[in-house]
Every structure is written in C-alpha cells, then in structure tokens.
Amino acid sequence: MIVLRNVSKIFNARSGPVTAVDNVNLQVEQGQIYGIIGYSGAGKSTLIRLLNGLEKPTSGSVVVAGQDIAQASGEALRQARLKISMVFQHFNLLWSRTVSENIAFSLQIAGAPKAAIQRRVQELIELVGLNGKEQAYPSQLSGGQKQRVGIARALANSPDVLLCDEATSALDPQTTDAILDLLLDINRQLKLTIVLITHEMHVVRKICHRVAVMEAGRIVEEGEVLSVFTHPQQPITRQFVKQTTEYSSADTPFNADLVDAAAGAVLKLTFVGQSTRQPIVGELTLKYALPFNILHGKMTQTANGTFGELWLQVPASGSQLENILADLHAHAISTEVVKNV
The missing domain is CATH 3.30.70.260 (ACT domain)
Structure with missing residues (x-):
C-alpha cells in the first residue's frame, strides 16, 4: 500500500542545509495501523507531509496505492490526494460551519450531488458516534467530539489511507483512549490503512500493528509492536517503552x-x-x-x-x-x- 525507498528531505535554512528526513525506507501493508514515533524534531511530521504530497522529497520515491506521490503533479496529484486523508492534532475545523457542514465540505468541493452528500454525512455521523450533534458548532463541542468530526471529515471521500498527525496529543487520557478505540473500529470495519504519527508509546501499544522509531530524521528501529516492546534494541526505543511499562506516579516503582x-x-x-x-x-x-x-x-x-x-x-x-x-x-x-x- 505504502512504500518509501531511500527518501530524504533537505530544507535550505539560513544556517545551511537541514536534513529533516534522512534516507528512510518504509513499507506499510494494506489494512495495517502503522505507528511512527519520535520526539519533537525527529522528522516524523515532515515524513507524513511527504506521504500526502504536501512536501516533495529531495531524493527517493514515495509510492501510495501504486501512485508515486513524489513524481505526481497537477491533476494526477489532486486525484492521488483524494485517496489520502488527514486528521490533525488541533482539529482544523471550520468554526462557522456546523458538524454536518464540516463533514460535507470536502464532498462539496469534489462536486458530489446534494442527496449523496446528505447520505454520506449521516453515515459518517453514525460511524463516529455524533448522533444528535449534527447542527452543533465546533465551539459547542468537547475536544473528543471535535476530533470525531475531524475523523468523519477525513473519511468523507472514502480514502484508501488515513494519516493521523498527533491526532490525540491535545486530548486527555480518557478521551485519547476513546478516539483510539474509534480508529481501531474504523480500521476493522473499513479495512482502512492508517499511518499514525505520535510521541506517545501508549498510542502505539493500544492500536498499532507495526511501529517505526525515528530519531534525527532516520528510522532507528522498526518491527511488530509486540516484538519492539519486548525486545527494544535502541536506547530511544527503550525510553519510549518505559513510558508504558512503568507504574503510575501513584505507585512505587520497582528498583x-x-x-x-x-x-x-x-x-x-x-x-x-x-x-x-x-x-x-x-x-x-x-x-x-x-x-x-x-x-x-x-x-x-x-x-x-x-x-x-x-x-x-x-x-x-x-x-x-x-x-x-x-x-x-x-x-x-x-x-x-x-x-x-
């Protein structure tokens, strides 16, 4: 479904060239939930922008559903992007539009018939659990409800790939778990491929099938989540695993x-x-x-x-x-x- 080969992205800054993504090779199978984890500055957000064509790689190929996003332009890139949707950390909703209108927005841009839009919006409202909130505005919603609108909007055009950029970082732990359960349910129902960018190992542990650990623009470790948790190889991976294997601050940790x-x-x-x-x-x-x-x-x-x-x-x-x-x-x-x- 997604194949990255020798992908690098170098930005030209005043201080000189900055390598944000450094010779990354990655493969995500269809229907997988794939986690990419790293601290701020690791290059993970740049990597996700390469996946949807918002950035062009300096070198290498980015193939999504058979289409080389790195080489596509014009109408070919627009069509490719219709099958790659994005969920954002801070929701990015249109505050002057209701829940239904936010979800319908991308369908309207695509020129879908009004009756088809209404049917699809209602399907998605039911899917993400927002029944009764159709006419509410974003200011009237909780953080979790806003993110549910963001997920529904991202699914409107029936994408092949859903990209989630720190989609739960602005949410409290209980709401985070509810959103992760929703993504897991969507993955199971729709067989949708999900790539999830995060700095929280709890997110990876809960729903991801495989994980790549990024540091300084490189993937330093990659594998099935269970294998990475039980046999972390790199110091940064062990640090992430420690996040979820330690007892809470209310407990006495073992020494x-x-x-x-x-x-x-x-x-x-x-x-x-x-x-x-x-x-x-x-x-x-x-x-x-x-x-x-x-x-x-x-x-x-x-x-x-x-x-x-x-x-x-x-x-x-x-x-x-x-x-x-x-x-x-x-x-x-x-x-x-x-x-x-």
Whole structure:
C-alpha cells in the first residue's frame, strides 16, 4: 500500500542545509495501523507531509496505492490526494460551519450531488458516534467530539489511507483512549490503512500493528509492536517503552538495586502471548524445591497480544541457576539475571 525507498528531505535554512528526513525506507501493508514515533524534531511530521504530497522529497520515491506521490503533479496529484486523508492534532475545523457542514465540505468541493452528500454525512455521523450533534458548532463541542468530526471529515471521500498527525496529543487520557478505540473500529470495519504519527508509546501499544522509531530524521528501529516492546534494541526505543511499562506516579516503582542480593539471584522474566497463562513459577518451585519470591510484576496489552514482566528472587547459583534459566528458555520466556548471588 505504502512504500518509501531511500527518501530524504533537505530544507535550505539560513544556517545551511537541514536534513529533516534522512534516507528512510518504509513499507506499510494494506489494512495495517502503522505507528511512527519520535520526539519533537525527529522528522516524523515532515515524513507524513511527504506521504500526502504536501512536501516533495529531495531524493527517493514515495509510492501510495501504486501512485508515486513524489513524481505526481497537477491533476494526477489532486486525484492521488483524494485517496489520502488527514486528521490533525488541533482539529482544523471550520468554526462557522456546523458538524454536518464540516463533514460535507470536502464532498462539496469534489462536486458530489446534494442527496449523496446528505447520505454520506449521516453515515459518517453514525460511524463516529455524533448522533444528535449534527447542527452543533465546533465551539459547542468537547475536544473528543471535535476530533470525531475531524475523523468523519477525513473519511468523507472514502480514502484508501488515513494519516493521523498527533491526532490525540491535545486530548486527555480518557478521551485519547476513546478516539483510539474509534480508529481501531474504523480500521476493522473499513479495512482502512492508517499511518499514525505520535510521541506517545501508549498510542502505539493500544492500536498499532507495526511501529517505526525515528530519531534525527532516520528510522532507528522498526518491527511488530509486540516484538519492539519486548525486545527494544535502541536506547530511544527503550525510553519510549518505559513510558508504558512503568507504574503510575501513584505507585512505587520497582528498583532492583534495593533488593538484598544475599537472599538470592534476581531474575527478570518477559512473557509473551500464551506463556503469560502458564504456571511457570509454580512448576519451578515444585521441581527445584526452592522458594521463588515474586518481587514485582506487570502485564501490558498491545494490538498484537499480551506481554508481561515478572521479577523473581531465588536462592540459587552456579549450575542450579543455569538449569533454571534453561527451563525458562524452554518455555520461550526471555530471562535476564539482574543480580547474582
């Protein structure tokens, strides 16, 4: 559906050339929800503007639904953009128009018949859950309702690709979850390809199938969300993953440095998928006749499945500890010895 090959974007600033996107290669399959995460200045917003043709790459190709957006111009680019819609962080609604009029706007520009516009607007109002708000103005809506209007408007022309640029950053956590549930529902119902730009790993964890991590214009890590969460390779990825795996500020975070190493080795176990349902600790306790002390644990749900982390302390060392680690490995559980006796 979307293929980027060796894409770079260089801006000419007064201080000299600035490379916003640096030799990016990326592939998004049809029907996927694909997350692109990075901090401010990473290049992710420039990348999304390359996807819809608002920016032309300095080099490389940007192919969306078989059309090279980088090479298209005039009528070809206009037609291509009709199939690539955008949802914005700050809604970008027309404040003098009602909900229905905002949703109808792009259809009116496209020259659709009035009766067809009315049918489509009503379909979309029902899809995004805005029944009863048809004649309301943006100033009368909550942030979540405004974003629902933005999503409905983006879907008006039945696009193949929906681009979301920090679509939940201006919303509170509860509203963010509701909007993410809506996007997930739209993806399932319409089989719509969604590319989601964000700096929040919670957004990626909740609905994305794959994720690319950007830093200084480059993609430094890419893969299935569950794999990236359980085995982050880059320091910046580990930093993002930490956002969603730590306890809230109201809880006391686990600190392995405070555990008395004399009481035994401290192990960090990472469970994925079916292994989260296996009674591994009980089996090890019976097999080795050792007290496995559970220090800390947490389960995390992603769009690809569940993973859990568990810290244990066990009075074992040498070959006995090696045997325990081998048993855990045989159950497809990743294990790290955080502290040894």
